[in-house]
Ligand SMILES: Nc1ncnc2c1ncn2[C@@H]1O[C@H](COP(=O)(O)OP(=O)(O)OP(=O)(O)O)[C@@H](O)[C@H]1O
């Protein structure tokens with residue numbers, strides 16, 4: 001590919017939580033238009049990486065840097081990152097009682113629009129946006145008047161993450177195991193939605209354990225994370241190979257995890 | 258980034274002190290002090306006797322200890338029971354109110370100038386022990402509505418006062434009510450005549466200013482047959498390091514087909530973030546639905562005070578009468594609240610609704626305590642209770658003690674309860690969607706309180722939302 005525009009540049013990133021080093025030197029560049037898959041054993045640090053990118057306060061960056069559109073990402077507050085287009089679909093979406101999904105989404109969208117200097121949407125205009133996006137993920141409005149994720153099934157929560165992504169139209173989306181917990185039909189719908197939202201100037205990082213997801217969302221690169229480091233990178237075929245052989249063959253240090 | 262534990266409470270906005278000469282009596286409590294207060298107010302003998310009787314009861318009573326609150330013993334002999342701003346002469350119009358007082362209320366957002374005042378709201382402004390001004394009295398008088406300070410009511414409408422005073426909250430009702438009966442200095446009085454729908458919202462604003470003094474006001478509202486009134490109450494106090502006692506009594510009486518809506522936005526000084534200072538808000542509020550088809554609604558938004566001890570209640574005596582209690586109680590930092598209601602069903606087909614929303618942040622402790630009692634003859638009584646608690650952070654506490662006493666088998670009781678938490682995870686989730694932590698909290702909290710806020714008159718609802726935002730500011734980071 002010619003004329004690559006780097007969007008995310010992770011350099012020698014180290015991060016720890018509660019005093020334990022989890023991320024131990026990650027280097028990764030994601031260019032505009034690319035899809036990267038991150039795979040790796042349980043506990044290898046995939047979610048930690050995602051949460052560090054999103055700015056979770058419990059995770060401390062001890063070394064290295066992350067640049068996003070040329071800017072120091074790590075110095076931005078979580079909501080500023082979000083407003084600049086960084087979106088995380090959580091592995092474990094959080095329930096928020098006392099506020100409806102629709103209201104939450106409108107508030108979020110307006111916060112992001114305000115940042116971009118676009119006028120805020122009132123309830124009625126928002127409803128139009130919502131209807132269009134609900135169609136993409138195959139939902140009706142009934143889920144919108146329920147409190148955020150409250151009492152949602154595992155799969156519904158994941159689908160709700162993608163709905164949020166569809167509405168917020170992020171520049172960089174990090175999907176942390178969005179496929180797990182989805183039934184086969186839902187997986188197809190969600191994958192189709194993600195593909196539909198792809199644009200030449202945005203990028204996606206897909207964290208997954210399953211090759212199946214990558215059949216639908218085709219990655220440009222596949223990385224294997226083990227013990228806080230990327231131990232192997234390759235094209236989409238790497239995922240097939242991993243599916244077949246597991247992680248043991250990769251490196252002794254991975255096997256030791 | 259600060260974490261959820263960090264408490265940086267926004268300074269209390271109403272904590273200023275007004276520099277004004279006060280007519281204060283010496284601290285301490287005995288029969289002479291009570292006689293002195295009564296004499297200062299030029300009261301009739303029957304009222305002095307009523308006070309003394311309550312006082313004698315009080316000396317035999319003990320502070321209640323069942324509430325889930327902790328505080329150092331109160332020295333009742335060190336409190337000043339009467340403190341009034343010195344007025345040079347008898348006031349004959351609003352223009353003669355001391356400008357320092359007008360300015361004080363102005364700063365609190367309460368204009369005593371009728372032209373500037375929000376149309377549709379009449380105010381009784383109480384400063385320490387006395388009412389300093391009542392607006393729109395004349396407009397109201399045209400409709401036969403009496404709205405004045407308690408002191409004026411004793412002078413101008415003694416029969417009404419004598420007929421109803423202490424009929425809902427007797428002089429010896431409980432420790433704090435007895436104390437109030439002995440020393441109460443002023444308050445508001447309101448009478449809605451038969452068939453009159455009060456054309457204005459009535460409101461009382463209480464301001465404590467003097468140090469070492471307590472505030473002991475007494476409010477009495479009577480809605481005669483078919484009458485209707487909506488009443489609002491607000492309050493604030495300077496920031497002081499010592500605790501100050503506020504022991505008020507409110508009595509409501511609704512006769513046949515009458516309706517009283519009573520709303521409180523309580524914003525007494527809550528103490529600093531380490532729990533120093535603040536008002537002890539020990540209040541007895543009770544309404545009696547004396548007539549058939551009568552209705553009393555209590556709505557309260559309790560955001561201030563170091564300690565709140567308060568149970569606005571309804572005695573549902575008239576057949577088909579209705580009692581309602583809608584409450585939001587917030588405790589942040591070291592605040593403690595033990596609040597709730599009592600619904601006593603006596604008449605047939607009486608109905609009551611209880612919606613309580615408790616919010617705790619910091620190391621605040623929030624207790625809902627409620628009782629629903631269905632008496633033997635209360636055939637067809639119904640109660641719906643809903644108690645929801647919200648915890649912000651993980652160092653605060655929420656407790657609920659619903660007591661139910663049903664003596665008639667036809668009663669229908671429904672009870673719902675929930676507890677939810679706003680923790681770091683909720684905050685981060687909202688932030689990840691571009692919403693600031695502060696907005697997230699106010700959004701969640703306002704959603705949580707919606708059912709109560711919708712019971713408040715419009716401007717008060719807005720005020721309450723703002724207040725909640727301020728009270729909780731810094732409770733998450
Ligand atoms: N808040 C925390 N406190 C303590 N340890 C943590 C915390 N968060 C993550 N860890 C630890 O960090 C390691 C990496 O966790 P992480 O969630 O990033 O793994 P993962 O690769 O996403 O795993 P999975 O595939 O199971 O989702 C684990 O050992 C985990 O226990």
Ligand SMILES: [Mg+2]
Nearest residue numbers: 046047048091
């Ligand atoms: Mg994970």
